[in-house]
Amino acid sequence: MTEKSSKRYRVLVGKPGLDGHDRGAKFIARALRDDGFEVVYTGIRRTPEEIAAAAVQEDVSAIGLSSLSGGHVRLFPAVVEALKKFHAEDIPVIGGGVIPDEDVVALKKAGIIEIFRPGTPLKKILAAFHQACESYHHKAFR
Amino acid sequence: MGEVAHLINGLRKHDPRAIGRAISIVEDSGESAEILLSSLDESLIEQTLVLGITGPPGAGKSTLTSRIISHLRKQGIRLGVIAIDPSSPISGGAILGDRIRMMRHALDQDVVVRSMAARGRLGGLCSAAGGVVRVMANGGCSTIIIETVGVGQSEMDIVRLADITAMVLAPGLGDDIQAMKAGLLEVADLLVVNKADRPGAEMLAMDMEAMIRNRKSSHETPVCRTVATEGTGVSDLVAAIGSIDQQHRASGEHQYRRKKSFQLEVIDRALEIIRPELFSTLKNLDGKHELDPGRTARRLVKMLLLK
Ligand code: B12
Ligand SMILES: Nc1nc2c(ncn2[C@@H]2O[C@H](COP(=O)(O)OP(=O)(O)OP(=O)(O)O)[C@@H](O)[C@H]2O)c(=O)[nH]1
Numbered sequence: 451m452t453e454k455s456s457k458r459y460r461v462l463v464g465k466p467g468l469d470g471h472d473r474g475a476k477f478i479a480r481a482l483r484d485d486g487f488e489v490v491y492t493g494i495r496r497t498p499e500e501i502a503a504a505a506v507q508e509d510v511s512a513i514g515l516s517s518l519s520g521g522h523v524r525l526f527p528a529v530v531e532a533l534k535k536f537h538a539e540d541i542p543v544i545g546g547g548v549i550p551d552e553d554v555v556a557l558k559k560a561g562i563i564e565i566f567r568p569g570t571p572l573k574k575i576l577a578a579f580h581q582a583c584e585s586y587h588h589k590a591f592r
Numbered sequence: 593m594g595e596v597a598h599l600i601n602g603l604r605k606h607d608p609r610a611i612g613r614a615i616s617i618v619e620d621s622g623e624s625a626e627i628l629l630s631s632l633d634e635s636l637i638e639q640t641l642v643l644g645i646t647g648p649p650g651a652g653k654s655t656l657t658s659r660i661i662s663h664l665r666k667q668g669i670r671l672g673v674i675a676i677d678p679s680s681p682i683s684g685g686a687i688l689g690d691r692i693r694m695m696r697h698a699l700d701q702d703v704v705v706r707s708m709a710a711r712g713r714l715g716g717l718c719s720a721a722g723g724v725v726r727v728m729a730n731g732g733c734s735t736i737i738i739e740t741v742g743v744g745q746s747e748m749d750i751v752r753l754a755d756i757t758a759m760v761l762a763p764g765l766g767d768d769i770q771a772m773k774a775g776l777l778e779v780a781d782l783l784v785v786n787k788a789d790r791p792g793a794e795m796l797a798m799d800m801e802a803m804i805r806n807r808k809s810s811h812e813t814p815v816c817r818t819v820a821t822e823g824t825g826v827s828d829l830v831a832a833i834g835s836i837d838q839q840h841r842a843s844g845e846h847q848y849r850r851k852k853s854f855q856l857e858v859i860d861r862a863l864e865i866i867r868p869e870l871f872s873t874l875k876n877l878d879g880k881h882e883l884d885p886g887r888t889a890r891r892l893v894k895m896l897l898l899k
């Protein structure tokens with residue numbers, strides 16, 4: 451378990467597109483909960499707009515997206531675009547799933563701050579969420 | 593100060609981000625929460641209908657809530673939903689999953705859904721949820737639904753925030769319901785037997801109706817049958833809620849409950865304020881400990897009152 455701060459962070463875990471592989475997303479949601487996060491889980495088969503709108507209403511400090519069927523190239527950046535539409539592009543987006551090497555650079559360029567693939571140590575993933583939440587709060591509540 | 597003024601302005605404009613941010617501030621209950629809450633328009637709060645949806649886990653509360661939302665949206669009502677889930681007692685974290693069943697409304701700007709973790713507050717949950725109700729009311733929501741699992745005491749307390757409470761039951765949840773029966777009718781204004789498409793539902797409904805008849809009370813508690821997954825029975829349920837609301841407003845029950853819930857929230861908040869004082873005073877009492885905790889408690893309170 452990573453070091454806990456007094457602030458209880460709220461994050462959203464979602465799966466954009468038609469991909470039904472939800473084991474990884476649920477695994478990450480549970481891991482975040484067990485590390486003290488409050489995790490809004492929005493389930494499978496959501497549009498990027500639905501995920502962004504939910505993130506705004508729930509006022510989360512970070513969004514985690516999961517994709518295993520190859521849809522990430524289009525769908526992850528689409529979530530970032532939808533956040534812009536809602537004036538919420540400051541909410542950090544982290545991605546994960548079965549994602550080939552060559553896509554990682556493009557996704558990062560599109561505004562996804564980190565990508566985690568199978569085999570990543572959980573500690574690293576949790577640390578990334580902590581860091582994302584902290585920097586979001588730092589910016590939002592100067 | 594500047595931020596609060598900005599948020600209040602955002603609430604007035606129904607800005608989703610401002611509403612979300614304001615709710616977080618209230619949920620984390622700090623100094624800005626107090627400033628924010630005291631700047632809200634009370635008349636908007638008075639006009640809202642707060643509906644509590646409670647019942648055992650898996651009874652279909654979220655699915656039913658989603659159907660009620662659809663129904664009220666057709667009448668042009670802008671509404672808020674507060675969906676409360678338990679926090680993990682070990683990590684303090686939570687998975688908030690009620691929203692999954694309400695995602696069909698995700699792009700409707702007039703449906704403000706907020707998931708909330710119970711955070712294992714000793715009391716406190718009431719005041720936090722009460723604050724969220726106020727913010728939503730100021731964000732233009734004229735009906736606010738609170739969904740909470742009806743098992744523990746703190747969840748039951750939340751129900752007292754509501755003007756009207758519906759208890760959702762379903763067949764096949766067996767022992768849970770048996771255990772809840774005793775306290776069931778105390779909190780519920782109406783009973784909903786959901787999953788009416790499942791075997792055992794009619795038995796359960798008749799069972800409940802018999803129980804209500806035996807109670808020999810002046811007012812009867814309606815029993816509605818619904819299939820939340822298909823929307824069956826939802827318009828009857830909404831009509832039943834509307835008629836109870838009318839009765840309560842005419843008889844003064846509505847006003848009485850609001851007053852009660854206000855008092856409850858004040859006590860809740862007062863306890864939050866006193867709790868740290870109690871701890872520090874107790875420390876000063878150290879050494880002069882008595883064996884009887886009851887007597888020590890009374891001495892502690894006396895000391896605090898003299899301060
Ligand atoms: C189990 C599985 C299934 C199960 C899914 C069960 C379920 N409910 O999830 C079933 C049998 C249903 C299934 C079906 C299909 N599958 Co399949 N499936 C797999 C398999 C073998 C394992 C996936 C898994 O559950 N892993 C365990 C979890 C815990 O790991 P994970 O999801 O990868 O998550 C980890 C990381 O990726 C990361 N992570 C994941 N998400 C996130 C999110 C965030 C925010 C973060 C930080 C990290 C993170 O952290 C996790 C922990 O380390 C993979 C192969 C593989 N080795 O990945 C194929 C695989 C994903 N499936 C594949 C395919 C093609 C299909 C089908 C289309 C097959 C078909 N023709 O019918 C269907 C489509 C289903 C659908 N509706 O979308 C392909 C996808 C190819 C592609 N990318 O283009 C794969 C890669 C197999 C392959 N090599 O061809 N599948
Ligand atoms: N057959 C049938 N299934 C239903 C009905 N209503 C809900 N369900 C199913 O029951 C399960 C639980 O539904 P939810 O709406 O999540 O129940 P809940 O009471 O909100 O659950 P918690 O929030 O976890 O306590 C889901 O799989 C629903 O699809 C119904 O009327 N009939």
Ligand SMILES: [Mg+2]
Binds near residue numbers: 653654655689690739
């Ligand atoms: Mg639910």
